[in-house]
Amino acid sequence: MENPIQISAADAGGPYYPLRNHDDVSVSDDSRLNQLGYKQELSRSLSAIANFSVTFSIVSILTGLTTTYGTGLRYGGPLTIIYGWPIVGVFTLIVGLSMAEICSAYPTSGGLYFWSAKLCGKHWGPFASWLTGWFNIVGQWAVTTSVDYSLAQLIQVIVLLSTGGKNGGGYEASKYVVIAIHGGILLVHAILNSLPISWLSLFGQLAAAWNLIGVLVLMVLIPTVAKEKASTEFVFTYFNTDNGEGINGKAYIFVLGLLMSQYTLTGYDASAHMTEETKNADMNGPKGIISSIGISIVFGWVFLLGITFAVTDIPYLLSDDNDAGGYVIAEIFYLAFKSRYGNGVGGIICLGVVGVAIFFCGMSSMTSNSRMVYAFSRDGAMPLSSFWHKVNKQEVPINAVWLSSFIAFCMALTSLGSLVAFDAMVSIATIGLYIAYALPIFFRVTLARKSFIPGPFNLGRYGILIGWVAVLWVAIISVLFSLPVAYPITEQTLNYTPVAVGGLLILTVSSWIFSARHWFIGPITNIDS
Template structure:
């Protein structure tokens, strides 16, 4: 078969695949080097070559393609000398039936290098519900209301909330734009990898991923620990309060409650995603209804209401823990709002389980932030209208032991009805909201752990990314719960140590949020290809605002929160962040830089192999050379043996996985095509 006839044959064979266009398959692609079917000499040299070919091809190609490969057909091609022939690995119609995706979601996931392993059954509402219940107004604003009262009081809370909400929305918009382009469970770290390209992608991905996952573990720990403390306060008030001989739980009891809560959350997250979706939507409804009821009920029941002037203009400096500067106090008071606005990356981590992920993932991020801004402001207004004596609410000598909102609820009902039972019931409403928040946090955390381990970034990665028959990453669920539990054990030794551990929840997450946004507006400013949701010409401006905001809060929340500074009053946030940074840098330098390559390309849509007979070569060595190209990029990476090697550019190999096998003096190239790429008619 001449080379011209060979090319014609290949194009004819290609046309049999229902419109696939292999475009200009030529000698250069298949490395013929002058072979025309007639110039290979008969004799021992050829026999030796064929023997080597048969042994090595069976070994190497079976390792690569497994049972998909029709080895008998391949060997017939080699033995007949019909180099350059193209044939399917299996019947195309059967292949399409077995791999029918029904929508573009799984096709896009495969373009990004992954196969679908999780059940894709979440709707837009379900995706939103997970994120909204993690932001959880009932959780953040209730548990940190003391912080708002201490640092500035009503003015800081009422006006700080919309300010923080506005800047948070810019961060959310930037994340939503990137999420639409890259809808994967990995979220932030995967985005960083794609936006930085092959040279810096692995490093950026490593740092982003570890800040993200450690921040998520800290968030889960702080949420569930807050619930344990809330239950302790409910028990205290139910048994008479601090001034009435009520029961005050020890540290060990609180840790026991915390462990029980985490256990329940792990069990719930072990259920099929359809069941978890129901709980997620119930959680969102509970938060919305609960906030609405409480922001109306509490100011209605209380017998002493604050004036509008007090609520909107009173600036509390009397309880600033030794800080006299008003601006300093105001900025510290923003921590209450900023802590609440965390966890909205959950919509991204759930995209592999969400239908129309490139649209509904971004919607989940933006809508959860927007609705939280509105309802959160209403909740703050309603509760703050019931505040008249700030020093008393913050005093550890009141019935709740200094838990401000618990005291507000309790005294509102006690002063009007002579009993605080109604206030305890209201605290129960909050506690259920916090419980749902923790449940959703474990959901998001486990998906991040699943994705990060899928790319080999975590110790024992092969264990954590396994899914069960219900397509739930169950090992990642229990692993995440275990790590969060271990974080809280530091509370038994020192409350300061525990605060240092969980202080990374806000700053650690926001640093992870900022990484891909920064890369989007710098390295990928011109190369970024947006998805269905995009900010257009405003993307760069919004991105820079987001990055500057994260930089600002990272500095502010690392400043001392009390004077004089002692071991008990020191803000351990910078210590925790620097500790994580040191560990991340060290692990990269000592180990990860040698093997971590941002994400593993997993191409399962292998539907054909093109075989090129190369003729005699000058090189005598045996080399197995693997070139893996990402489906959606023209850049590719070269694999030599089983390790990552140098990066190259394969402008004519887009979306193709090729294997060059040099055996003796004969060169073969095996090229497998992704159906998605061939449908697009280009490489």
């Protein structure tokens, strides 16, 4: 380790919070960071709006809902989509509230793994930090991989529709072309993330505005343009049991359809990872978490409502033989304009709006991802740690940015061998990441129930109750989303989520037992004196 003081930063932080005033916010933030064991290395220039914008663009309604709408339509259809979203939204907000409370107490870029170390104390802290950190960082890599790969797929679909569609002999890109597009997107995102944080702040706010305006425009435009519209009864009451996957039982079908909502409502830990670059971090970090979830819930439900009114033929939309090659949202947009104007050019333009949102989502995802790499390597938890946490003259963790880009590309390479393997890997983006969310909350309501000292933002006497509900929800979805999604179960239909998440757990625990327990002591202070 290159750190001159080998003491745990998790033990350095005390309950003291400096008094704030309008002229001394940055000094107060820096003082609190020093108390937690770290010196200020990143540029602290993000406002509350900027912090929220980065996180909101990662949650990105347009990204999550457009790429997984077919899942909701297949498993339950309109009823699952319209009612499942607010159900998942409420429980996600509960998880977010618990995270926000802990974030206020410990506003560091390390986020979840630092929280676990602090909440578990000297004995269990290092292992808890190791486990949480690796689930968090691998989950973030999976998110970046998934988002940028989905953009590559959307670009391929836009080209397909622009050249006549599948049924008109349009151009269908091979998997090698898709992976090349994916690599190009990652390259652009790495270059953008090499810019000063002030530029990323501007892009983040533009991304947030793009998502909000895009949702409002598309939810009104698509059903308005479509000649044939679904009835109100269909949108609010129709339950699709014909999923073509051999799944029976309405409750079973309904919970499988919830994956659409839960996949979308993730990534809000970004506000915590950006706290060392955020002013008034112990309040604005928590606000970023909560506001990004709350606004996403409202705008997401409005978007789903509008789009579902344009759904009239579920079997055709779910078919791989439609013009968009099975990409449900693309086909809905394309058919809406084609039915009115005789061509789907307007639908293709609308897909471009979605594509820009996904681009911003991937960019912000890499921002958050790189900050986690920076913090985790700063504490010596990664191979070649001293290299990955280097900060350049613009106060950007440049090596962490390019590492995140490279790993996201490598993870996507599994798609060349098997889409089943790729899907299993990116499943960590939902379940693996939520396990990382739940671990510090679990430690807060158990081991640190009496010792936890809250920051300026806290849940008061309801903190324990809300925390337990959050942990219970993560446990439930971890089981539900590991269930088979098709019968009979074969190599191609098996849900590999438990294999991927279980494999990550085995690797993390094994590396701890055989190696890390001998040298990793948790977060390490980098203050010289």
